[in-house]
Amino acid sequence: MTAQHKAPRGTRDTLPEDQPYWEFVREAASRTSTAFGYESIETPVFEEASLFTRGVGEVTDIVQKEMYIFKDRGGLDLALRPEGTAPVCRAYLEHGMHNLPQPVRLWYWTPIFRYDRPQAGRYRQHHQFGAEAIGEAASAVDAEVIELLWRLYEELGLTNLTLQLNSIGDSKCRPKYLEILRDYYRDKLDNVCLDCRARFDRNPLRLLDCKQERCQPIIAGAPPITDYLCEDCAAHFSELKALLETARIPFTLSPRLVRGLDYYARTVFEVTPPDEGAQSTIGGGGRYDGLIELLGGRPTPGVGFATGIERIILKLQRQGVAVPQRERPQVYVAVQTPAARVPAFRLASELRRAGISAISAAGERSLKAQMGHADAIGATYVAILGERELAEKTVTLRQLAGGAQETVPLTDVVSRIRPSR
RNA sequence: GUGGGCGUAGCGUAGCGGUUAACGCGCCAGGUUGUGGCCCUGGAGAUCACGGGUUCAAAUCCCGUCGUCCACCCCA
Structure with missing residues (x-):
């Protein structure tokens, strides 16, 4: 492809x-x-x-x-x-x-x-x-x-x-200076690069800016504009x-x-x-x-x-200057059973409304694959909805970094992720 | 606009005239019963930048085009 x-x-x-x-x-x-x-x-x-x-x-x-x-x-x-x-x-x-x-x-x-x-x-x-x-x-x-x-x-x-x-x-x-500069260059044009010969007529100030090796000694001897x-x-x-x-x-x-x-x-x-x-x-x-x-x-x-x-x-x-890291979703909502799909979608939606960034599982991935995916995209938490959680109206909240996990009532999810405020 | 180096899967590279183009990372899946990071296995993914030429045979040699990088020019 x-x-x-x-x-x-x-x-x-x-x-x-x-x-x-x-x-x-x-x-x-x-x-x-x-x-x-x-x-x-x-x-x-x-x-x-x-x-x-x-x-x-x-x-x-x-x-x-x-x-x-x-x-x-x-x-x-x-x-x-x-x-x-x-x-x-x-x-x-x-x-x-x-x-x-x-x-x-x-x-x-x-x-x-x-x-x-x-x-x-x-x-x-x-x-x-x-x-x-x-x-x-x-x-x-x-x-x-x-x-x-x-x-x-x-x-x-x-x-x-x-x-x-x-x-x-x-x-x-400046016009007066340019005349002085031209006077200085006039008898040196043979020793100057091609570009500079063009600059002499067109844009004499640029003569001073030339980086060609051969022009350097001539530039060095040129009258500095600041004197004029x-x-x-x-x-x-x-x-x-x-x-x-x-x-x-x-x-x-x-x-x-x-x-x-x-x-x-x-x-x-x-x-x-x-x-x-x-x-x-x-x-x-x-x-x-x-x-x-x-x-x-x-x-x-x-x-x-x-x-x-x-x-x-x-x-x-x-220079290796550190910049703030890019933002990753805070919560990935995973499902263990197809029956949890809609509730998962609803949970993610509610989390977003509460100001917590969230993604809900899409497609037919196994729970294991969803965990891996959540890790790969850098989510902070995985919220797991399985048969037990559906029955109990709870969600299993797992912190990816340490692996700590607990099952909490659905109504507590927001406060658990964002304790105060 | 001028001169030079480079151009192989998404990324980094190996192969430099001879059968199905290799490796690492990444991606997808699996390693039985609801769980990631390590490990193992499998899979997808490359008209070898594009076009032409040389040759029995080209990713490998030659030419052109495009892109990129370096220098010039100029500038941010």
């Missing part, structure tokens, strides 16, 4: 045995967000494709080669969400959230789609938890979202993470660093950290685990002060992050 269908490339099923990890992370994300005053938002899985081409940037990899785009039956150009920030900003505009107290603090947990080549920790459908604070430019909000992300990792028990921090300036100072920030950006950056120190969040300055999305301004950051591994970044974000305006709104600042759930779970598993 070979399966005829498989989950599409780069997608996967989250099975019951995986769920404890998902629930653990989801619960921590929700709790941490709430602690920081963030409220949950959900946006559609697909959006107008132009939201991303415009918002994320035409020349980004996400837009150029990774978007799942399609026309619906009415001819609309749509895209499966390739990132979380642009949709939230769209919702902010669409619902007039500038009329709410600013900044508006939002968090989301959502599938993300990118047509990438899959690898461990890299999927075509993956999930991100993210938070956005829209409507306030102060560095305190940058510090706040970074602290939120960092607290989440702490809550989860992830260790040895590195927070990399940089400022890439704004529309005032305008006064406002420099002040914003140093305030942020001071606030992070106040919050005792350790960070590493990475003057070469740039990010793949066009909308970033000033603050950018990334969180990486100690592992080797290529796609090791587990979270990242930054400030996107121009984005709302780009999407047709009034100039509105914003800052946020996103973190990959699959990658978090991978780290949790690698």
Whole structure:
């Protein structure tokens, strides 16, 4: 019996045995967000494709080669969400959230789609938890979202993470820096990789991000952007660093950290685990002060992050973090005689009503097989209904773990399993 | 999108040119009279990823496709 269908490339099923990890992370994300005053938002899985081409940037990899785009039956150009920030900003505009107290603090947990080549920790459908604070430019909000992300990792028990921090300036100072960077590179293009030659024209900031061996010495000698920030950006950056120190969040300055999305301004950051591994970044974000305006709104600042759930779970598993066990039924109701079937079904039903999870035997299994089954599914108790019990209106309650068992009146079953409350 | 490794029952593996493809785990059943976990026995379950080729003969060799893993790219 070979399966005829498989989950599409780069997608996967989250099975019951995986769920404890998902629930653990989801619960921590929700709790941490709430602690920081963030409220949950959900946006559609697909959006107008132009939201991303415009918002994320035409020349980004996400837009150029990774978007799942399609026309619906009415001819609309749509895209499966390739990132979380642009949709939230769209919702902010669409619902007039500038009329709410600013900044508006939002968090989301959502599938993300990118047509990438899959690898461990890299999927075509993956999930991100993210938070956005829209409507306030102060560095305190940058510090706040970074602290939120960092607290989440702490809550989860992830260790040895590195927070990399940089400022890439704004529309005032970055163009000037890019000219300086180009000037620096101009006579070195012969010694640089092919990709970097393309970056020189298209997206010079990315030159700093190249991992090619041959480009490293050139990057090392490049002027760091942080030396060329305008006064406002420099002040914003140093305030942020001071606030992070106040919050005792350790960070590493990475003057070469740039990010793949066009909308970033000033603050950018990334969180990486100690592992080797290529796609090791587990979270990242930054400030996107121009984005709302780009999407047709009034100039509105914003800052946020996103973190990959699959990658978090991978780290949790690698670091051996214990998560709550998955829940098993408390009671398995077994029958010794066919006459007990209906009473067994009724007992299970009553237990559930009383808030005790229960399964009743189905099919024609022997009592012995039912016991084995109850054990295999991890039930805490087996409630046995046989001829004697039917006659006496009792049930034999057996605790699987120790094997202790007693016969109790049907009316006492609930209180026996859950003594008080 | 580029390069490389891998692809045998649900899972983990053995077999690497020659009769009905093996083992462990798991699943189902039995080991008499109402009871699990250990043990014993039996059973179900595999077009050996898919397609083509070489050969008297292919899971075993070759090619292609798909998937997966690793690196690049990019990112979460």
